[in-house]
Amino acid sequence: MRIPVPRPRSLAGQLFAMQAVLIAVLVAGYALFTYVSDRSQAEEAASRQASAVARSVADSPSVREAIGTPDPTAELQPYALRIMRDTEVDFVTIMNPAGIRWTHPDEKQIGRHFIGNIARALKGETFTETYTGTLGPSVRAVTPVEDDDGSIIGLVSAGIRVEAITKRVQDQVTALFSVAAGALALGAVGTYVVNARLRRHTHGMNASELSRMHDYHQAALHAVREGLLMLDGQYRVALINDGGRELLGVSGEVVGRSVADLGLPAPLTGALLSSEPRVDEVHLTADRVVAVNTSPVSGGERRGTVATLRDVTELQSLMGELDSERGFTQALRSQAHEAANRLHTVVSLIELGRADEAVDFATAELELAQALTDQVVAAVSEPVLAALLLGKTAQANERGVELVVSQGSGLDDGLLPESLPARDLVTILGNLIDNAVDAAQGSMRARVTVTACTEHGVRDGEAAGELVLRVTDTGAGVDPAHMEQVFERGFSTKPSGPGGRGLGLALVRQAVHRHGGTLSVAEAEGGGAEFVVRLLLRTTVAAAPVSGGKG
Numbered sequence: 158m159r160i161p162v163p164r165p166r167s168l169a170g171q172l173f174a175m176q177a178v179l180i181a182v183l184v185a186g187y188a189l190f191t192y193v194s195d196r197s198q199a200e201e202a203a204s205r206q207a208s209a210v211a212r213s214v215a216d217s218p219s220v221r222e223a224i225g226t227p228d229p230t231a232e233l234q235p236y237a238l239r240i241m242r243d244t245e246v247d248f249v250t251i252m253n254p255a256g257i258r259w260t261h262p263d264e265k266q267i268g269r270h271f272i273g274n275i276a277r278a279l280k281g282e283t284f285t286e287t288y289t290g291t292l293g294p295s296v297r298a299v300t301p302v303e304d305d306d307g308s309i310i311g312l313v314s315a316g317i318r319v320e321a322i323t324k325r326v327q328d329q330v331t332a333l334f335s336v337a338a339g340a341l342a343l344g345a346v347g348t349y350v351v352n353a354r355l356r357r358h359t360h361g362m363n364a365s366e367l368s369r370m371h372d373y374h375q376a377a378l379h380a381v382r383e384g385l386l387m388l389d390g391q392y393r394v395a396l397i398n399d400g401g402r403e404l405l406g407v408s409g410e411v412v413g414r415s416v417a418d419l420g421l422p423a424p425l426t427g428a429l430l431s432s433e434p435r436v437d438e439v440h441l442t443a444d445r446v447v448a449v450n451t452s453p454v455s456g457g458e459r460r461g462t463v464a465t466l467r468d469v470t471e472l473q474s475l476m477g478e479l480d481s482e483r484g485f486t487q488a489l490r491s492q493a494h495e496a497a498n499r500l501h502t503v504v505s506l507i508e509l510g511r512a513d514e515a516v517d518f519a520t521a522e523l524e525l526a527q528a529l530t531d532q533v534v535a536a537v538s539e540p541v542l543a544a545l546l547l548g549k550t551a552q553a554n555e556r557g558v559e560l561v562v563s564q565g566s567g568l569d570d571g572l573l574p575e576s577l578p579a580r581d582l583v584t585i586l587g588n589l590i591d592n593a594v595d596a597a598q599g600s601m602r603a604r605v606t607v608t609a610c611t612e613h614g615v616r617d618g619e620a621a622g623e624l625v626l627r628v629t630d631t632g633a634g635v636d637p638a639h640m641e642q643v644f645e646r647g648f649s650t651k652p653s654g655p656g657g658r659g660l661g662l663a664l665v666r667q668a669v670h671r672h673g674g675t676l677s678v679a680e681a682e683g684g685g686a687e688f689v690v691r692l693l694l695r696t697t698v699a700a701a702p703v704s705g706g707k708g
Contacts, residue, residue, distance in 0.1 A: 446468075
């Protein structure tokens with residue numbers, strides 16, 4: 158049989174119990190303090206009251222006159238009883254200097270010796286004490302009765318029983334406990350209401366469960382590679398994990414800062430500030446391409462935004478390469494179709510008995526294709542760029558655009574440093590050529606000219622060179638008002654296609670900036686646009702000079 162283990166009390170329940178105990182302890186402590194304080198004050202008040210009554214009786218002329226009579230009790234007893242009723246004291250005892258009572262509330266005690274101390278009164282002093290007499294414990298005052306020459310002719314004692322004092326204090330404490338009980342009940346109700354709200358916010362979890370959830374929360378934040386960004390209702394950063402810092406390129410303390418102050422690109426900032434959810438939107442940061450998803454957090458009111466960031470830099474590069482491969486495939490398919498037409502022509506010439514003409518025709522076509530390959534490879538022997546230019550040439554021809562490599566090009570194999578990967582060069586030059594072909598298509602003498610060369614100099618005792626990539630088209634050119642905007646993500650003067658527009662040049666600028674280069678656009682000499690990329694190359698002074706012209 159399985160014995161159920163009681164679940165630990167929730168955090169709200171623990172707080173409720175703790176606050177209830179705290180209120181109860183405070184009320185009980187205050188009640189005890191009040192009881193002790195009130196009792197002390199009540200005893201002091203009783204002492205002052207007894208002293209005042211005793212002195213007033215001792216100073217009364219009628220008392221001094223009655224003491225001098227043969228039977229003082231006859232006159233003093235009624236007087237003493239009347240004083241007791243008027244002053245609310247429990248006894249007034251008048252006695253001779255020897256302590257023999259003349260008056261007492263209990264007439265049986267008249268004529269007997271006073272129970273208590275009278276020595277100090279016989280010396281002319283008025284004093285108070287707590288003493289147990291015939292009426293029980295009492296707070297009493299004893300004072301002398303003096304005649305005109307100052308001699309002591311009698312003593313007066315007035316007192317209030319301790320039982321009466323205690324009853325007064327108990328009445329006050331009872332009222333105090335009634336108020337305390339009301340305060341405790343009110344505090345308990347308030348505590349219950351507060352903790353009911355806390356229970357809703359903590360979902361009934363106890364402290365250990367909240368602590369464990371916090372530990373899991375922190376571990377998950379640091380473990381996931383995707384970026385996580387949480388914004389509050391005022392679009393301030395409430396939380397960001399390590400992946401988010403890396404993808405957004407932010408450092409330092411960003412929690413509490415507005416997302417508009419993080420220095421992010423304007424399109425990305427706009428996506429994060431938007432009140433509408435975003436799904437897999439592609440945005441560029443300084444060094445990366447990220448897919449952004451946002452979702453508002455609401456519970457009757459807008460509480461903030463949760464944004465997830467996914468690094469698609471490599472994926473975007475692969476997609477670009479895939480698009481290039483698709484273009485190459487289409488170009489090869491077209492070339493195959495053209496080759497089949499040429500082959501049919503050669504076969505037909507042979508069947509017609511014109512073998513010499515067939516050989517001349519085939520040789521001319523082969524020389525034309527080889528000339529194009531020789532021209533590209535002679536100018537750019539770097540294999541990746543050469544293959545890219547050959548493929549783009551065929552692709553451009555299919556679209557009615559002539560792509561040529563300028564005579565000023567010169568780029569040897571092995572020149573590019575390891576810090577400049579071929580993939581980034583394909584991204585830069587491939588997107589520039591695609592953009593130029595789109596711009597030149599449909600224009601008169603549609604043509605795209607590509608220049609790839611190096612320019613040399615000496616910096617800090619080292620031979621420093623720049624890789625220069627220049628792409629010129631015969632299109633409509635770039636409006637001077639849009640010179641800077643053409644490199645922003647989402648800007649395009651062409652109709653939007655299925656995959657969107659305005660990403661290619663933004664990727665080019667990102668890749669160029671990542672390698673510390675420069676990117677510019679200007680109007681070409683013969684019309685159209687001219688894009689120029691400059692990437693720094695460094696070699697030692699002893700290295701052989703690199704061939705190439707100045708573009």
